[in-house]
Amino acid sequence: MEGAGEEYDGFVEFHRFGVAGGLLLRKGQQLSLPFQLHPLPVQERILEAFGRLGFQFKGADLERGHIHGLHQSLSFYQEVEYVAAPRGRRGRRLTRGSPLWTSLCG
Numbered sequence: 001m002e003g004a005g006e007e008y009d010g011f012v013e014f015h016r017f018g019v020a021g022g023l024l025l026r027k028g029q030q031l032s033l034p035f036q037l038h039p040l041p042v043q044e045r046i047l048e049a050f051g052r053l054g055f056q057f058k059g060a061d062l063e064r065g066h067i068h069g070l071h072q073s074l075s076f077y078q079e080v081e082y083v084a085a086p087r088g089r090r091g092r093r094l095t096r097g098s099p100l101w102t103s104l105c106g
Contacts, residue, residue, distance in 0.1 A: 007061070014074050047080070055082035 011030070025031055039047060058081040066072050 012062070012064075012076060014076070050082050055084075057081075058083045 019033065023031075060078060060080045062076045063079050064076050066075075067077060
């Protein structure tokens with residue numbers, strides 16, 4: 001998680017769901033359940049376009065906060081970072097690309 005100019009590990013609840021079977025979770029106990037999230041089709045096309053432009057994936061993290069002018073139901077957004085691409089059309093050098101996702105689950 002990143003916020004206020006610093007990175008830190010943290011837990012933020014963004015979704016609740018039921019689990020099958022008997023599960024007793026005691027007060028104060030934490031349990032992580034692995035799951036995978038896949039990008040929405042439009043997000044997948046954007047990521048592919050960054051790759052075709054020569055950008056290389058640098059990393060992804062969650063940023064605490066809201067993007068001005070955008071309705072968000074969560075208290076964070078995902079930032080996906082890419083490093084510099086070679087010179088693009090018209091000789092312009094693109095130095096950084098960071099698509100921001102406000103919805104991970106479509």
